[in-house]
Amino acid sequence: MVKYEANIKKGDVELKVFTKVLSDYFQKLKISVPKELSIKNVQMDSKKVEKGSLFIAINNGNNYIEEALEKGAELIICDKDLDIINSKIIKVSNSIKFLQDIAKIYRENLNIKIIAVTGSEGKTTTKDLIFGVLSHKYKAKKTLGNYNNQIGLPFSILQLDEKDEVAVLEMGMSNLGEIDLLSKISKPDYAIITNIGDSHLEFLINRDNVFKAKTEVLKYLNKNHVLVYGDDPYLKNLDTLKVGFDLKSNFKISDEVEVYEGVHFRLNDEKYFVPLNGLYNAVNASFAISIGKLLGMSYQEIKQSLEKIKITSMRFEKIEKDGILFINDAYNASPVSMEMALKAFSSLPLSRKKIIVLGDALELGEKEIEYHKIILLEALRHSFDKIFIYGQRMKKASEILNNSKITYFAEKSIIRDELNKMENIAVLLKGSRGMKLEEIIM
Missing domain, CATH: 3.40.1190.10 (Mur-like, catalytic domain)
Structure with a gap:
């Protein structure tokens, strides 16, 4: 289930508007549902299902319908043929389309x-x-x-x-x-x-x-x-x-x-x-x-x-660990966001040596190596003490530049070992989600 931060808690109460929306939706489709529906929450993860849940089986979720029933799901939406016969199970042509349709109607209400x-x-x-x-x-x-x-x-x-x-x-x-x-x-x-x-x-x-x-x-x-x-x-x-x-x-x-x-x-x-x-x-x-x-x-x-603001983790997040100040900006990356992060880290008032660890930026298409070369040139423009890189795209771009200030590492564990040898350092981690550079902090 998606977690939310909110200034009030929902509590364990029936979602009356949603339940009515759901009942009306099925009535129009002439699909029978239990007469006394009492929906308390909507789930896509069977592990989160509880009594009163509407469980929408998306993709592999169709394999966990029995688990959802055992946990007390009030109603189950699926789009696969099942051997199970239960009045709580409703088969639709496409679970994702159902999810979108019912969300649209609920929003309107x-x-x-x-x-x-x-x-x-x-x-x-x-x-x-x-x-x-x-x-x-x-x-x-x-x-x-x-x-x-x-x-x-x-x-x-x-x-x-x-x-x-x-x-x-x-x-x-x-x-x-x-x-x-x-x-x-x-x-x-x-x-x-x-x-x-x-x-x-x-x-x-x-x-x-x-x-x-x-x-x-x-x-x-x-x-x-x-x-x-x-x-x-x-x-x-x-x-x-x-x-x-x-x-x-x-x-x-x-x-x-x-x-x-x-x-x-x-x-x-x-x-x-x-x-x-x-x-x-x-x-x-x-x-x-x-x-x-x-x-x-x-x-x-x-x-x-x-x-008093709080933001989602891995957005220029400061983490002190083992004497190293990590700036964890490793949630995602693009050429623009990497340039912005490099500028921000460069201007950050610190008395420590500044080390950057750059991972690949993904989904950049045919010119991806050229974009990585531009990112590395931007990194070289600043006075960072060390430039470490990780990922095959970064590696190929660095080979073109052939600059001794850039060091490629094939494993994140080796990067951490290298950082542990240094004293009084701040380290910026920046790369696409798939690179998981935050693992260097662990």
Whole structure:
């Protein structure tokens, strides 16, 4: 089950609106269901099923229906033929399509504001910041982790409580048409596009297509309910609200200063502080402030909430272990986010030696080695004490550059052994999720 941080707990109560939505849905399809349904939660993981659960068997989940029944599932949705005969089991043509359809109808029956966050970089941090601000005043939820695709987003909607006032949902994609589908399901009231970068070029080929994919959300919203990073060359000409450093921005950022604890900045002449490193977090925080303003929050409410913010792990996360300060930014990577992380780490005020460990950035398509070469050139531009790399793409790019400052390692354990030999060091870990560079800390 997707875990949520929220300022209230759902509790073990029947989801009356959802149960009615579910009953009406099956009635229209002329499918019989138990007359006295009492759904308490929705699960896709049989291990999380409990009495009162609706278990939706997605893909391999069809193999765990008996387990779900034993644990007390109220109803089970599957799309495979089974030997089991039980009135609680309903077979549909496609479990994923069912999940999407029922989430769409449930969302339509909720009195809630939904904020969609998309973009090539900074989605999760921006989502965390918006949630942190809005939950100061409203009953709010956000999705955690990477539940942002055609399965994760509708499942996230089904985790909403009927009393929730706001939900912040991240929208991911790997190809054209996916943001459009997620928008149809979630019907967002507000949307944020953080930037247009080089993510998913394996499928989208170029930034023009990334722009087309990310902006599919726009046709579902009033232009005054869309916030974009106005300094992005692809986004600056959109007829939406702009957040950025440009003087023409509706929400103008200025006077940004980074300290060890985070970033001080101004937004439209109001002073703020966000306890996250990297000057780019002034932009991410400004999205949160702007949404808070649009939803009627005061300066003091927003300022106080930002200073107490908590974000998802592995986003420039400081971890002290065995005398080493690790900056764990290893959740994901693209050329743009790696450049931003390198700049942030370089400017971080520290008295320690600075070591960087860079893993492969994945899904970059035919030009992936060229992109990795650009990343390494950016790393060389800064005065880091050591540059360690891991992954075959990084290796191939380094062989082209043939620079003695770059050291390739075939195993993460050897990198950790090398770091343990050093004293008074800070280490930045940055790479795609598949590289799992956080294992160096363990």
